[in-house]
Amino acid sequence: MKFIETRGNDSQPHHPLKVEFSGAILGPIASYGGIYVPEHLPDLGLEFLNKHRDSPYKQLAKAVLGAFEIDLDESVIDEALSLYDEFDDANNPVPLAKISDDLFVSELYRGPTRAFKDMALQPFGVLLSALARQRDEDYLILAATSGDTGPAALETFKNKERVRVACMFPEGGTSDVQRLQMITEDADNLKVIGIKGVFDDAQIALKQLLGSQQFKETLKAKKIHLSAANSVNFGRIIFQIIYHIHAYLEMVRQAEITMGTRIYLAVPSGNFGNALGGYYALKMGLPVEKILISTNKNNVLAQLINHGRYDFRDTEVVATLSPAMDILKASNVERVLFDLYGAKRTREMMQQLDEERFYELTESEHQQLREFFAADECDDEETTRYVRNCFEQGYLMDPHTATCIKVYDSCRSKPLKTVITSTAEWTKFSMTTAEAIGADGGDGDLQALKNISAKAEIDIPEQIEALFKKPIIHKTLINKEDIEKTIISFL
């Protein structure tokens, strides 16, 4: 299958009309600053679902990748998918937990870094490194992270041939666990850089670097290609379609629904990659009534879905208890716009967004969007309450996951069963979780983890406990002005 551009093609020679999957992964920016999307979506409706009713995760994954006809050797795909064997349970890397009669949690966090970023980044690392070797090219991955992408990217790329990673994070802007996951990661091809400031400072530093002529020339002289492991890369999105289908089949296998019954999917959303995966699954034939989008107080997505306007003209990001969702510009929405309204209209809207931080759907466009999505926002006080309520019913969830209970409560118009996608383990946000369940937070993650563990009678996973004993490898802490110098000397 070929991939095309969300904002149409500008006929420039370096912008081919169509690219293969590998081209979309490595691909430079598409025409007019767009991103790549599949030319059409394969049909994975009831026939496919029945065929894979009992398929284990990897087999299902292979069939979904197969339906997209991706241009990668089978051995590479097998190697990529074999990383799911390292999750808690190799036979079922994504368990489905039951919370109540009609509420279920798809636990996407059972990989090495305990956040759902592993679901896509683990296999993606294998694909990218294989492509780099095949093409005999070197790649630099730049990441600015608020906490979950960084650890997952470092973990997947460590010691991979032909790939180097420079990862910037705001010192003091992550949880202890997230910071330790990055600065204890020991491999020669990784550079982790603490930035004095907040996440936005790290992001601004990254943007400046990407615009710097000196930096471009250095890369060119060293024959290093730049790649982004960010969440608009279709090489990540494709792995985010699979787990929604898997969760549905788990519901069938557990006899909670019969094949064909519709369910709701509830997704805690930031950059909209997870939600987009659900949307694609729905469009490909998964019986999903609607995708329920939860946001925190940074509610641009909820506003778009409820009022048809993407608007952050007078809006600043506010810090919340679900920091991975503290985002104003959700990059993957563009793919939904393309799918619903076509390239010309997408280009128009995205250009307006870039220039004015605003665009508005027509009434009929808005109606179309609402056929697939419903949304609500969940403030910190509600988030804490949902974590506590669920804990009292016997289930411990992280604050991001908890925001989904809000949309489950407020957005369902039919009494259908709902699957919440859980994006992080409680261990990654232990201070908030501890406070919510009335275990003492203490003065840092380690104390909070222990207090939760004692109160909830639940073990701290090995990967997390070990972090506090590992030697610290990366001690670089700099001002954002010094980023370029630091990365060039790493190269």
Ligand SMILES: *Cc1c(COP(=O)(O)O)cnc(C)c1O
């Ligand atoms: C990345 C992340 C999200 C947001 O996911 P998107 O796909 O960007 O919408 C939500 N929760 C956690 C814990 C995350 O790490």
